[in-house]
Amino acid sequence: MASVDRGRGEDLRKKKLESRLIREERGKALWFSSPGRAEFIGNHTDHNGGKVLVSAVSCDILAAVVRRSGTVEVISEGYRPIRVDLDDLSFRALEVGKSAALVRGVLACLAERGPLCGFTAYTSSNIFRGAGVSSSAAFSVLIAEIENVLAFGGRLTPLEKARAGQFAENEYFKKPCGLLDQCGVAFGGLNEIDFRDQAAPTVTSLPNLMGHSVILTNTGGSHSSLTSHYAAIRREMGDVAAFFGKETLREVGKEELFEALPALKKRVSERAILRSIHFFEENERVDRAAAALKEGNSSLFLEQIRRSGESSYQLLQNCFVPGSVSQPLALALKVSERLLKDGAFRMMGGGFTGAVLAFVREGEEEAYMQGMARVFGSDSVFRTASRERGTGLL
Secondary structure: OOOEEOOOOHHHHHHHHHOOOOHHHOOOOEEEEEEEEEEEEOOOOHHHOOEEEEEEEEEEEEEEEEEEOOEEEEEEOOOOOEEEEOOOOOOOHHHOOOHHHHHHHHHHHHHOOOOOOEEEEEEEEOOOOOOOOOHHHHHHHHHHHHHHHHOOOOOOOHHHHHHHHHHHHHHHHOOOOOOHHHHHHHHOOEEEEEOOOOOOOEEEEOOOOOOEEEEEEEOOOOOOOOHHHHHHHHHHHHHHHHHOOOOOHHHOOHHHHHHOHHHHOOOOOHHHHHHHHHHHHHHHHHHHHHHHHHHOOHHHHHHHHHHHHHHHHHHHOOOOOOOOOOOHHHHHHHHHHHHOOOOEEEEEOOOOOOEEEEEEEOOOHHHHHHHHHHHHOHHHEEEEOEOOOOOEEO
16 A cells, blocks of 8 residues: 655645646745644643643645735635635624634734735645644644734744634634644644643643654544534533632642542532543643653653543543444544554544544554555555644745
8 A cells, every 4th residue: 555645745736736826926926834733642631721742744734825905815725715804804603613714713813913914825735624633723823824924024923823823713713622733733843732821831842753653544524513522521621620619620639639529529520520530640641751752762652642542532532422323533443453563543633533643663554554544545544744844934
């Protein structure tokens, strides 16, 4: 089986995009790239002040951008054009859950900083939509970076661009996400991020794991109808924090939670408690995995990946949609277990559907990819790698 590498073919993609520009635009276009991201450890912890390990990856949204006056237009392959008047950036209920909400929301957030610049962006993406690789974060941070270059002279920090993307997701798209995805896209590289202070998270660059390839399998399905399940995770963790008079679980101690179990159990569901235990133990795994990477200890790092995946399945409970008989993600995890003699695997991202992330020993990639492709299709399995560049100009 020929492996699918989503990071390749940039020159060909640029030529295809350039062919869509009218003649007078071709010498004026600026080129941008915004990567997907892979969450290694820290599943659903950022919104409660937790810790994560996240990496930008080599699939991306490529954009050719030309200046316009008064209007932002995004023309993406296979989708209807999005047009937003810079004089009307107010929330629109009809755009909730659509890409137009992300564009309008980012622009509304950045308009608070000063005058914006109109533009047309012709885009091409090789990021799987709905597979947990954060196509929406890559898209929203791309819009922020285009305005950063055109209107703000490159002054915005990666965190400021990430926050604009999160604002758009929360307030316009109406998805109650944390900041993990946008930071992974905006900063680039492999990072440990501590969200204790959500206004100023601590970002620490880490070395990449050597000796293993990163392989993603898209299990199918869409995230479009899952917002209520994502919201329930955040809400239930918040209910536990509120029992202790706190806003986030990071303000609560793990032992404090266990001591309070008899009274806590009368106030919240057992699922909320289990999800909160996942939060505390996931933070500990992030610390151990980051230390392992710094020490070059691949065995310890892979052990944390495996344990994180088990916790998402058993405690966080986001590996299949409750009540649904469609469970492709759970099936992909079981197939991975049979195929991998070494390495590690886990579900990735928001969950319920999406992708499986696997760290596969070099030399064993083809066997694993063939096994996953037999079940999920050859176009659903691809090799990727950490990407040092975050969203930016090419």
